[in-house]
Amino acid sequence: MADYQVLIIGGGPGGYVAALEAAKLGFKTGVIENRELGGTCLNRGCIPTKALLHSSEIIKGIREGAKFGAYADNIRFDLPQIFARKNEVSRKLSSGIEQMFKQGKIDWLQGKGQLLGTGRAKFTPNDGSKEREVTAEKIILATGSVPAMPPIPGLNLPGVMTSDELLEGADHLYESIIIIGGGVIGVELATFYNDMGSKVTIIEGLGTLMPILDKEIGQNLAQIFKKRGAEVYTNSMVSSVEKTEKGFRVNFKNKDKDVSVEAEAVLSAIGRSPNTAGVVAEGVEIQMNRRAFAYNENYETSIPGVYTIGDACAKIQLAHYASAMGRDCVKRFAGERDLVDFDAVPSCIYTVPEIACVGKTLDEAKEAGIDAVAGKVTMFANGKTLIVDGDRAFMKVIADKATHRILGAQFMCERASDMISEMSEAIVNKLTVEQMLAVMRPHPTFEEAVHDVLEDTLAKLNK
DSSP: OOSEEEEEEOOSHHHHHHHHHHHHTTOOEEEEESSOTTHHHHHHSHHHHHHHHHHHHHHHHHHTGGGGTOOOOSOOOOHHHHHHHHHHHHHHHHHHHHHHHHHTTOEEEEEEEEEEETTEEEEEETTSOOOEEEEEEEEEEOOOEEEOOOOOTTTTSTTEEOHHHHTTOOSSOOSEEEEEOOSHHHHHHHHHHHHHTOEEEEEOSSSSSSTTSOHHHHHHHHHHHHHTTOEEEOSEEEEEEEEOSSSEEEEEEETTEEEEEEESEEEEOSOEEEOOTTTBOTTOOOOEETTEEOOOTTSBOSSTTEEEOGGGTOSSOOHHHHHHHHHHHHHHHTTOOOOOOTTOOOEEEOSSSEEEEEEOOHHHHHHTTOOEEEEEEESTTOHHHHHTTOOSOEEEEEEETTTOBEEEEEEEETTHHHHHHHHHHHHHTTOBHHHHHTSOOOSSSSTHHHHHHHHHHHHHHTO
8 A cells, every 4th residue: 555645845935835635625635845834935935035026115115105205214124134024924924834734644754755767756854864765656756947047157156146045145235236137036136236236137038028928018117227227128138157257247249249247146047947857867768858857637647647847847937827737636546626727817017117917928829820909008197106106117918809808917006916917807708808898896996997908998999
């Protein structure tokens, strides 16, 4: 008889949610995780970054209070305390998962796990006790991702940080920081350091910041950063990083010109890669999709009885996507399926203003052969935006010209992350622009601009 019915290697958003679902369905469940429960998102990613951003938002608000009639003198902050609070938030959430594991009678095997084959895994305990084999009817690989480190000379110099190292904290605020990479991690941490008063330089290899999103978002964001004193270089490929007396020098080619910038600190935020190295024992063959585990429609890998979810296998590296995969995977063990629609995955970026997107962009709709239109509204006339003195902001909605169904939305405005689910619901339920216009939205809110963008979309549909 196997030790477990379901054994999960990895305790991040995919792994721990899958474990809780398995326990709820009555499966005897174990999770192998050598660090804190909650994985990268809770301990070294989403939650810590947002905790830092909340602190920097407060500090920035105090500094700019005069325009709202609030004056403060001798403003100061304690950076170690800011990071300590960030750690406390993560600790509380991780402890909450531990408590749910106890309530669900889920075994947390604290140590490293390695797949040995169908139904078998090696467990190496953190406490130094003897490693042992653990057996299970079904094994799920939920090992997440790690910072990507391309072979750029000098990127491995001591002091050049990934987001993992940066989020561990510092005893002082960097006077200046160069961020290599203009994706989610790069722009969020650029927002933090820019708000705190550091001199920020962002270097992005592609043509806009946030290159996977609507181009207008990246262009708008670059203008906002520049307005706030940051330097932004796009179409720029880093050639090397060098140590200097006062910090680092980053050399790169910007539009065929050789450029060098110097700063006290360097953050490599070039993205994340599936954490698959060493997860499968030598001699055990498993099919890969580049660096990720390959899987079928039931999340099963090429090894019978071995499944995979989350960043270790998925093209979309988002915590809520990994959690949804985890629930769906385990429900299929019980002959069920999760109700969530995987065709409408919202993405949120916590810059100022926030960015939130779901579904198709106009370009993506056209590439798919759909005759679509894009409605747009700027937020300059929105009452709440004026009240908070919001920056450049807009909403955009994409709709099918033939059916009037909503295909996608891109919001770049205050509280975008709290409003995007309205568009996700529209896409999942195949709602039309007219049906969404039937909803009355309260005034004054940021959300009332949704009505305006829908009206603009309808006007373009009816042309």
